[in-house]
Amino acid sequence: MGRHQAIVIGGGIGGLAAALALHRQGVPVTVHERAASLEPVGAGLALAPNALRALDRLGVGARLRSLANSHPAVGLRHPSGRWLARTDTATFEACFGDTIAAVARAEVIAALVDALPEGTVRTDSPASLVSPGSATEPAVVRTPDGERSAALVVAADGIRSATRGLLFPRHPGPRYSGFTTWRTIVTPARRPAAVGEVWGRGRLAGVVPLADDRVYVYGAALAPAGAAAADGDEKAELLRHYGTWCAPVPQLLALAEPDRVLRHDVWDLADPLPAHHLGRVALLGDAAHAMCPFQGQGACQAIEDAVVLAAPLTPATDPVTTLPAYTAARLPRTTTIVTGSRRIGDLVALRTPVATLLRSTALTLAGLLPARALLSRSARTYDWQPPALRGAA
Numbered sequence: 001m002g003r004h005q006a007i008v009i010g011g012g013i014g015g016l017a018a019a020l021a022l023h024r025q026g027v028p029v030t031v032h033e034r035a036a037s038l039e040p041v042g043a044g045l046a047l048a049p050n051a052l053r054a055l056d057r058l059g060v061g062a063r064l065r066s067l068a069n070s071h072p073a074v075g076l077r078h079p080s081g082r083w084l085a086r087t088d089t090a091t092f093e094a095c096f097g098d099t100i101a102a103v104a105r106a107e108v109i110a111a112l113v114d115a116l117p118e119g120t121v122r123t124d125s126p127a128s129l130v131s132p133g134s135a136t137e138p139a140v141v142r143t144p145d146g147e148r149s150a151a152l153v154v155a156a157d158g159i160r161s162a163t164r165g166l167l168f169p170r171h172p173g174p175r176y177s178g179f180t181t182w183r184t185i186v187t188p189a190r191r192p193a194a195v196g197e198v199w200g201r202g203r204l205a206g207v208v209p210l211a212d213d214r215v216y217v218y219g220a221a222l223a224p225a226g227a228a229a230a231d232g233d234e235k236a237e238l239l240r241h242y243g244t245w246c247a248p249v250p251q252l253l254a255l256a257e258p259d260r261v262l263r264h265d266v267w268d269l270a271d272p273l274p275a276h277h278l279g280r281v282a283l284l285g286d287a288a289h290a291m292c293p294f295q296g297q298g299a300c301q302a303i304e305d306a307v308v309l310a311a312p313l314t315p316a317t318d319p320v321t322t323l324p325a326y327t328a329a330r331l332p333r334t335t336t337i338v339t340g341s342r343r344i345g346d347l348v349a350l351r352t353p354v355a356t357l358l359r360s361t362a363l364t365l366a367g368l369l370p371a372r373a374l375l376s377r378s379a380r381t382y383d384w385q386p387p388a389l390r391g392a393a
Contacts, residue, residue, distance in 0.1 A: 014285030014302030044216025085367030132279030
């Protein structure tokens, strides 16, 4: 790569993971984030084994595991409280060689930033692609300090990626999934006894314990795009949706601070891109493969992207020669996971009494299978192994 550096557009989890992966490879890198500070939204994150292995390559896996809160069992329930399926975490760990680490998104951001050299991340610094470059020309990025050339640009600028629109103007872009989501973190007096998700008619709620006695609570429900609580009180909207459901869902939601309840519609890239790169630009995370949250793989796949992108690079490697392999490795895998997440969303979306009864029956029967047989369905996602990085801790 010579003296040309990499530029990352976007300082979310994917962009920061990419910067750290490049740094581990000895590649000079700068992150441009348009927000004034890296203050992530008040939500939790489930780091599955595939993401934890990638974070190990980045040297921050142990730190994040130490912050995770374990629970003996997780499962899926009916709003009445009846268990549909349940898995003990010991069996999960034996099957996949690791756990699912539930942490606050802020903790992931902090771990990545702390591992980067000071000055790598520039906040209040919007950046935009001017030219994607070519085999003979560098990419050009416009920053508050003027235009900068780069041997590699990593576009981690989210689901509404301006970079993606410039690279692939004929792509239809994200589609509305039909779901809106709410997220918040609360601190109850005692740890919830039941952990996992509850599925109702066209909606679900989830309970995930975090460190320091906090609990991440979330909901997803069918709603028109752009809808909001009529009175602006999204906490009240949550209680309208879930207030009669089984414990501990309503009790936890009652603890939420109204101004800390986040609501976002769910959009995804249901139509895969023709590639995850063009010229000297690599698309990463939601910019490349935004997905519905129903497999908990959005951030996990962005972290995978980061390690795969950086692995073949050294300070002397021209990235333009490695980007086709990045697309070849990431496009089929992420397309499969985007499709799978949509299909799970289709199951959640069922609303008629007959359809939801059939769904509950099928889930209950599946829950009667041996745990390993049930877990094997996730093996293609969770068993992924990351490539090595030169400077991994």
